[in-house]
Amino acid sequence: MIKQSDGIGLSAIxxxxxxxxxxxSPSKEEAxxxxxxxxxxxxxxxxxxxxxxxxxxxxxxxxxVLESGFYIPHAKxxxxxxxxxxxxxxxxxxxxxxTGLKVRALILLLSPHKPAFFxxxxxxxxxxxxxxxxxxxxxxAALKDPAAASSLILGK
Amino acid sequence: MVPNQRFKQVFVLSTxxxxxxxxxKAAAIVLCDFGSSAYYSxxxxxxxxxxAFPWFVLGVMLFAGVMLAVYVExxxxxxxxxxxxxxxxxxGKFLAKIAVSSxxxxxxxxxxxxxxxxxxxxxxxxxxxLEMAGMHFPFSPxxxxxxxxxxxxxxxxxxxxxxxxxxxxxxxxxxLFVAAIAAVLLVWSFITIYxxxxxxxxxxxxxxxxxxxxxxxxxxxxxxxxxxxxxxxGHSILALSxxxxxxxxxxxxxxxxxxxxKRTAIIVFIFSVLFTGVxxxxxxxxxxxxxxxxEYSENLLSGLALHLHGPYLARLALQILVVxxxxxxxxxxxxxxxxxxxxxxNRVAEDGILHDWFRKLHPKYGTTSRxxxxxxxxQIVIIIISRGNIFLLGQAYAFGVLWSLVFDTLxxxxxxxxxADMEREFMFxxxxxxxxxxxxxxxxxxxxxLLITGVMxxxxxxxxxxxxxxxxxxxxxxxxxxxKMNEKKAQLYKPDExxxxxLNLRRxxxxxxxxxxxxxxxxxxxxxxxxxNLHHLTEVLETADDETTDIIVLSAKIAKGIQSGGETMSxxxxxVFSAVVLLAEKYGKTVKPIFVFSNDPFFSxxxxxxxxxxxxxxxxxxxSTGAEVQMERLAMAWGMLKKPDAxxxxxxxxxxxxxxxxxxxxx
Numbered sequence: 001m002i003k004q005s006d007g008i009g010l011s012a013i014x015x016x017x018x019x020x021x022x023x024x025s026p027s028k029e030e031a032x033x034x035x036x037x038x039x040x041x042x043x044x045x046x047x048x049x050x051x052x053x054x055x056x057x058x059x060x061x062x063x064x065v066l067e068s069g070f071y072i073p074h075a076k077x078x079x080x081x082x083x084x085x086x087x088x089x090x091x092x093x094x095x096x097x098x099t100g101l102k103v104r105a106l107i108l109l110l111s112p113h114k115p116a117f118f119x120x121x122x123x124x125x126x127x128x129x130x131x132x133x134x135x136x137x138x139x140x141a142a143l144k145d146p147a148a149a150s151s152l153i154l155g156k
Numbered sequence: 157m158v159p160n161q162r163f164k165q166v167f168v169l170s171t172x173x174x175x176x177x178x179x180x181k182a183a184a185i186v187l188c189d190f191g192s193s194a195y196y197s198x199x200x201x202x203x204x205x206x207x208a209f210p211w212f213v214l215g216v217m218l219f220a221g222v223m224l225a226v227y228v229e230x231x232x233x234x235x236x237x238x239x240x241x242x243x244x245x246x247x248g249k250f251l252a253k254i255a256v257s258s259x260x261x262x263x264x265x266x267x268x269x270x271x272x273x274x275x276x277x278x279x280x281x282x283x284x285x286l287e288m289a290g291m292h293f294p295f296s297p298x299x300x301x302x303x304x305x306x307x308x309x310x311x312x313x314x315x316x317x318x319x320x321x322x323x324x325x326x327x328x329x330x331x332l333f334v335a336a337i338a339a340v341l342l343v344w345s346f347i348t349i350y351x352x353x354x355x356x357x358x359x360x361x362x363x364x365x366x367x368x369x370x371x372x373x374x375x376x377x378x379x380x381x382x383x384x385x386x387x388x389x390g391h392s393i394l395a396l397s398x399x400x401x402x403x404x405x406x407x408x409x410x411x412x413x414x415x416x417x418k419r420t421a422i423i424v425f426i427f428s429v430l431f432t433g434v435x436x437x438x439x440x441x442x443x444x445x446x447x448x449x450x451e452y453s454e455n456l457l458s459g460l461a462l463h464l465h466g467p468y469l470a471r472l473a474l475q476i477l478v479v480x481x482x483x484x485x486x487x488x489x490x491x492x493x494x495x496x497x498x499x500x501x502n503r504v505a506e507d508g509i510l511h512d513w514f515r516k517l518h519p520k521y522g523t524t525s526r527x528x529x530x531x532x533x534x535q536i537v538i539i540i541i542s543r544g545n546i547f548l549l550g551q552a553y554a555f556g557v558l559w560s561l562v563f564d565t566l567x568x569x570x571x572x573x574x575x576a577d578m579e580r581e582f583m584f585x586x587x588x589x590x591x592x593x594x595x596x597x598x599x600x601x602x603x604x605x606l607l608i609t610g611v612m613x614x615x616x617x618x619x620x621x622x623x624x625x626x627x628x629x630x631x632x633x634x635x636x637x638x639x640k641m642n643e644k645k646a647q648l649y650k651p652d653e654x655x656x657x658x659l660n661l662r663r664x665x666x667x668x669x670x671x672x673x674x675x676x677x678x679x680x681x682x683x684x685x686x687x688x689n690l691h692h693l694t695e696v697l698e699t700a701d702d703e704t705t706d707i708i709v710l711s712a713k714i715a716k717g718i719q720s721g722g723e724t725m726s727x728x729x730x731x732v733f734s735a736v737v738l739l740a741e742k743y744g745k746t747v748k749p750i751f752v753f754s755n756d757p758f759f760s761x762x763x764x765x766x767x768x769x770x771x772x773x774x775x776x777x778x779x780s781t782g783a784e785v786q787m788e789r790l791a792m793a794w795g796m797l798k799k800p801d802a803x804x805x806x807x808x809x810x811x812x813x814x815x816x817x818x819x820x821x822x823x
């Protein structure tokens with residue numbers, strides 16, 4: 001049985017260096033690819049490039065865009081001990097073919113693939129989807145600076 | 157920007173059929189039909205075979221205990237049982253159609269015989285009161301009973317068209333009132349016997365010419381010895397009418413179902429023995445025999461009240477109360493005849509042996525008005541043809557009662573061999589184990605008694621035989637033709653226009669309109685999708701306390717695009733709900749089925765769960781994604797919909813599958 005016992009904050013995964021602005025109107029796959037590329041140096045030595053891209057591509061098929069227009073591609077790796085994330089902001093956004101929803105913010109979230117961590121993984125997904133509501137996404141899309149975006153998300 | 161509206165349509169399955177009742181209420185419903193025969197069975201039996209009638213009526217009531225046990229076994233095997241289902245499983249559709257035809261005959265006749273009997277009790281009371289007041293109107297109680305009977309049938313026809321449900325509470329009140337009057341009659345009768353003394357009724361059978369029927373033409377068939385006993389038994393067997401109500405009410409009995417059904421059977425048995433059996437017996441000890449055969453043959457219990465020891469006004473007051481109680485229970489039986497016949501015909505319609513024309517719903521009330529009207533029309537014709545002759549109606553009545561019991565018992569015997577391994581929570585006693593079979597010696601003995609009685613009735617009751625056979629043949633033909641027409645229809649793949657309404661659905665504007673209907677302290681949400689994957693619902697039904705827990709069963713259909721409002725449920729969607737209803741009935745626990753059109757099933761779950769303030773969400777495992785992905789999607793939907801100021805009520809989410817479960821606490 002998995003129990004949620006500990007809370008988790010966004011400050012553990014959001015910081016200016018983990019925010020990427022993506023220009024133009026990429027496809028969903030391209031946006032995820034760009035975030036994966038940005039993630040690579042953060043997991044260097046833990047996960048190889050091919051393993052990272054393959055796994056993200058594999059689980060990406062199961063992930064769905066939220067009705068708020070926020071997208072959380074996420075994958076679990078046994079090599080990890082904590083969360084790793086990269087937030088992408090796309091001012092122009094892209095339209096998700098599956099749902100018809102406009103996506104202007106997405107976050108690639110990697111979690112440890114450990115039973116004891118699953119509760120925290122679910123909590124983080126819940127917290128992210130609770131935080132990234134359309135109002136916040138609108139404001140983020142109007143920004144240009146990762147630091148300002150990070151501050152806005154963390155309420156600083 | 158506000159997220160898109162997630163629910164395109166909310167359908168809520170009518171909860172009426174998924175509410176479950178106590179064994180007290182179940183017993184009251186059965187007794188409103190079964191107990192009503194106390195008012196006329198004694199008089200009919202007396203006219204058939206003379207002063208020995210109380211022995212046989214009491215015997216039939218004791219035999220009712222045996223038949224109640226037969227019904228408990230059949231109900232323990234089939235939640236939605238009854239004669240049709242049991243016979244179909246045991247011996248196939250052909251015989252099931254014959255059995256159900258005779259049962260419909262029984263139900264249809266319940267209306268006229270009850271309405272006429274109530275009318276006769278009222279007529280004789282009115283006659284007494286008028287005579288007491290010095291007014292002598294030369295009116296026939298039978299004609300007045302006909303007028304009264306037609307009016308009663310017309311009233312209940314209208315009520316059933318409007319869809320007035322048979323209320324367990326009303327039945328309990330009626331039966332309690334009747335029981336109180338019966339208790340007064342019993343105590344007062346014993347006082348009368350104590351004061352006056354008594355002579356036991358004779359055993360000697362004195363059959364009337366009419367009661368011998370065609371047996372007069374067979375020189376070897378004398379109404380003596382065992383033959384005479386079976387003949388007399390057959391003339392009293394109409395007192396068993398109403399047992400089928402137990403099978404009909406079983407699906408509504410609350411958890412634990414079989415123990416509650418046994419309690420129901422015991423209450424029905426005790427009440428029937430005391431009320432019908434003992435009171436009929438006491439009537440024969442107190443009322444002079446010539447008056448039982450004459451003045452009181454059509455209102456025996458009124459006669460009992462008037463011949464008790466005590467002041468006349470007190471006896472008259474008791475007679476009035478007897479008439480009121482009789483009127484109530486007999487009119488309850490008239491209503492049961494509509495509900496029962498309609499229920500049975502709907503049940504067989506579900507099996508495709510009654511044409512959809514009969515099932516067309518009333519545009520305003522949503523009831524199967526054509527079936528109800530057909531039953532009412534038949535009942536009125538029967539009342540007029542009978543001209544208020546309760547003896548004639550009683551003769552015919554026994555046909556349907558007896559042959560439906562024969563088919564039911566025979567089927568149970570067959571099923572002991574055909575479905576030897578089928579789960580039975582209760583078995584009729586007297587069984588001998590031979591290899592993997594429980595040879596039903598007890599059931600076979602009951603069957604022999606019923607068969608001999610049935611054959612005797614065919615010979616001694618020409619009216620019943622002719623009328624019963626014609627009626628059965630007509631209904632059997634209707635079923636046969638309907639089945640052929642439905643088969644053709646199925647081959648043409650013609651969509652059924654009425655399918656939507658048959659599930660008794662109503663639309664709700666918003667999920668919040670449904671929430672006030674949830675009144676229990678604890679709430680569990682059970683999302684369902686696949687009718688073959690309801691293990692998680694079974695687990696919830698097995699463990700939830702029905703007294704304290706609302707079980708909300710949610711089925712979400714993905715409907716992409718903008719809200720149109722014109723969505724309808726497909727046959728697959730209805731199949732899910734049918735499976736849910738069957739499961740809820742099996743466990744006797746109330747569920748609240750909700751069907752929504754949604755962009756995403758997990759959003760539906762989260763939204764319903766948050767709107768209803770559930771304590772737990774129990775999901776079945778998805779074969780395509782697995783439990784982890786299900787939890788992830790629920791967690792995301794939960795977070796997205798959660799309001800920042802919402803109270804931090806912990807909600808347990810579980811994914812349950814065979815032997816395993818994964819849990820997570822949403823916050």
